[in-house]
Amino acid sequence: MDLKVISWNVRGLGRLEKAGAIRNLIRVNKPQILFIQETKLSAISPSLLRRLGCDANFEHLHSPAEGSSEGILNAWDSRFFTLSESVISRRFIAVFGKFRGHDKLCGLVNIYGPSIDNEKEDFFKELLEIINAHNAIWCLGGDFNAITSRDDKLGFSWNFQMMEVFRSFIQDACLIDLPLHGGAFTWSNNRDPPTHVRLDRFLIDNDFLLMFPNANQCLLPKAISDHNAIVLEHKVPNWGKKPFRFYNYLLLEDGFDELITRKIADFHSNTHCADPSSLIKILQGAAKHWFTNHKNSLLMSSFDLENRISTLELKLQQGSSPSATLKEILELKEKLWAQLRRDESIWLQNSRLR
Incomplete structure (x- = not known):
């Protein structure tokens, strides 16, 4: 079974241009699951979902923005993923259900991590509690607003304490940080000199990798947000039409x-x-x-x-x-x-x- 999950910090869905960019992203890549961060909207209407390119088979959950910031949107094709329960927080949306053809419970978590360092440790503790409380296969994606090493940032300063907090969370949750193909960084401040950081990523556990053994994450071309969209994709090799083989026992x-x-x-x-x-x-x-x-x-x-x-x-x-x-x-x-x-x-x- 093929899998395609797209995550993107769009920095606001209120403008028609942003909705058009997402619609083009969905039309070209055809994801079954969509993680959107920073909608900056208090509600998501059915007409907006249609404008984004999500057809009638898509279901969604939304964590509303506070004022003119934040807001998280999860959308998924109900023919591909069946929802059983969910947890909606200011900083993440966790949906639990089963993929078509699989019996194991899977947790898909869309994350928009805090940008303030003082809030990050508590955020990762809360996220770890959710993971420990559910016996599920895990896939986390989004804008973590955190880095794991100096290689994740091209700039002038690093917070080594926050790096350790993020690395400890990944280790305690037994998650895998897959290599990022297509580039090294997902955000840029567009200044001179520029700062480039890898803030967006997917984290999966070993059971998810067993279910989708060819999974990899790739950087998509940057559009009108200062964040690149990233895609987690598993593609089953297409060996073409199965050749005919005659077995002698038929004679x-x-x-x-x-x-x-x-x-x-x-x-x-x-x-x-x-x-x-x-x-x-x-x-x-x-x-x-x-x-x-x-x-x-x-x-x-x-x-x-x-x-x-x-x-x-x-x-x-x-x-x-x-x-x-x-x-x-x-x-x-x-x-x-x-x-x-x-x-x-x-x-x-x-x-x-x-």
């Missing part, structure tokens, strides 16, 4: 050789073309169709067959309908022998031995 199955013989005869009687590639395509399609119709009876689990035989033999020993049970046992044993022969043929062919 021993009842009815298969008659099918192939009939298809060859029909080909010669209905066409004057002697092109062998056309015949091969016809036989390939016939073999695929025959296998699809007989797959359930051809590829049974030998383990299941053995368990069914064992259960029936136990009934037979207890004197329960001996004649009918014995007949069924003999039929199942015949199927088991046939399945073991198929398995051996498949393993032999896969090994490329002659």
Whole structure:
């Protein structure tokens, strides 16, 4: 399953230009989950969501701004992520639910960390309490307003105490800071001389990485905010159409050789073309169709067959309908022998031995 989460500190959603920038971001990247920081809005209307490019399948939660600052927006495609509970704070929104096709609870946290150093330690303590209180797979993203090392900042001053606070939080929460591709910094003050800092990032835990093993985070081109948007993406490799492979055991199955013989005869009687590639395509399609119709009876689990035989033999020993049970046992044993022969043929062919 592919995954794409975009996080962006937009510095205000009130202007049409900002909404248009997000709409273009969604149109080009097609994320299933959206983290927006600094909306600077007290409420998010359905019309604004549509203007942002979120269709009717998107659900959202919003932490309102206080005055003309802050404000956090989470939006997600309900076909991809099903919400079960949430925690909304002034500095973060945590949503808990399950991804389509997965049974494990996942926590997605959109973060807008405090810019004042005196508030950062308490903020990370609160965030750690939320993580420890829930047995979930974790993905945190947003503007943390914190750095982990001197490499995260190109400027003239560093607060080493706050660096240690942030590093301790990452370590205590057992989170992974994936490498950032496409650039080293996510914010710039646009002054001369400039200061560049990596304030935005995604942090995930090991279970999230096991679920999405190809996950990586990338820097997106800077638009009209002084922050770059970042994307956490997991893309399943596309190996193209699965090639057709013929297994030799099919030649021993009842009815298969008659099918192939009939298809060859029909080909010669209905066409004057002697092109062998056309015949091969016809036989390939016939073999695929025959296998699809007989797959359930051809590829049974030998383990299941053995368990069914064992259960029936136990009934037979207890004197329960001996004649009918014995007949069924003999039929199942015949199927088991046939399945073991198929398995051996498949393993032999896969090994490329002659």
